[in-house]
Amino acid sequence: MTKANSSQGKKILNSVVTVWFTIAVLGQWIFALYVLLFYGKATVTGHLEDWNKVLPHGYIAGEAIGNLVIGIHLLFAIIIIFGGPLQIIPRVREYAPTFHKWNGRLYFFIAFVISVSGLYMVWVRGSIGGMVQHISISINAVLIMITATLAIKYAMARNFKAHRIWAIRLFLVVNGVWFFRIGFNFWLFINKGVVGFNPKTFEGPFLNILTFSQYIIPLLLFEFYLRAKESSNRKFVFTTITLHILFTIVMIIGIFVASWRIWFPRMS
Numbered sequence: 679m680t681k682a683n684s685s686q687g688k689k690i691l692n693s694v695v696t697v698w699f700t701i702a703v704l705g706q707w708i709f710a711l712y713v714l715l716f717y718g719k720a721t722v723t724g725h726l727e728d729w730n731k732v733l734p735h736g737y738i739a740g741e742a743i744g745n746l747v748i749g750i751h752l753l754f755a756i757i758i759i760f761g762g763p764l765q766i767i768p769r770v771r772e773y774a775p776t777f778h779k780w781n782g783r784l785y786f787f788i789a790f791v792i793s794v795s796g797l798y799m800v801w802v803r804g805s806i807g808g809m810v811q812h813i814s815i816s817i818n819a820v821l822i823m824i825t826a827t828l829a830i831k832y833a834m835a836r837n838f839k840a841h842r843i844w845a846i847r848l849f850l851v852v853n854g855v856w857f858f859r860i861g862f863n864f865w866l867f868i869n870k871g872v873v874g875f876n877p878k879t880f881e882g883p884f885l886n887i888l889t890f891s892q893y894i895i896p897l898l899l900f901e902f903y904l905r906a907k908e909s910s911n912r913k914f915v916f917t918t919i920t921l922h923i924l925f926t927i928v929m930i931i932g933i934f935v936a937s938w939r940i941w942f943p944r945m946s
């Protein structure tokens with residue numbers, strides 16, 4: 679690979695990843711806006727039972743602690759989805775280092791609370807989906823806590839290269855639940871309906887694969903990106919670019935379908 683080819687490949691790679699990130703953030707913010715408007719409105723107007731229009735195990739009269747845990751999970755979901763990308767964008771970090779520091783601490787704290795509350799919702803309160811999904815989302819929770827710990831550890835050790843890498847891994851696993859929704863809606867779109875799972879029990883082979891893919895695929899793509907950035911192998915760099923383009927296309931379709939089918943209608 680010539681030097682010109684190599685730097686051209688890296689430029690394309692960076693542009694593709696920037697487009698990927700921008701679209702992901704827009705899609706995540708639509709999701710967060712939906713959580714804010716739908717659950718927020720139900721909560722401030724005192725109609726907690728409206729949570730159950732979406733969550734089968736949402737509000738249960740008389741179960742104050744369980745309801746509080748879900749309320750905290752939802753509130754923190756809004757903060758972590760809005761605040762996460764602000765930690766990753768280099769300009770924000772450069773121009774507002776104090777904000778970065780405090781938002782980072784908040785992100786770390788919320789990452790733990792949202793994971794523990796999620797584990798409570800799966801294993802104590804009960805949730806839809808089968809055992810495979812319960813195990814997979816629990817692994818997602820553990821990954822969130824591990825990556826959050828490592829991101830903070832490297833920040834405190836002032837190893838900012840490692841800190842940035844672990845912060846991006848944290849961002850990706852925190853958004854596992856979002857990637858699940860995007861993948862799910864993309865699947866409904868390309869199959870023109872329900873295929874590979876039972877819509878009543880929310881179990882089936884497709885969902886078993888999707889539940890692991892929600893964090894494995896984004897993490898793997900990031901590993902490809904890290905290696906491609908340093909690689910002089912032209913084929914590898916262009917394979918990484920192609921994979922990111924394909925993933926971006928899936929994401930765009932998934933965001934459109936999820937927004938128009940679920941998120942926008944529930945915002946009003």
Ligand code: HEM
Pocket residue numbers: 713732733734735736751752754755756758759789792793795796797798799800804805806815816818819822851852853855
């Ligand atoms: C930072 C990551 C997370 C975010 C942003 C998040 C966000 C949300 C949101 C917005 C909902 C409401 C569902 C909807 O309206 O679409 C929800 C429900 C739920 N979350 Fe999370 N969540 C996260 C992590 C987790 C984890 C790690 C677990 C499990 C260990 C979990 C377990 C659950 C469960 C079980 C429900 C549904 C409860 C039911 O079935 O009634 N979440 N989450």
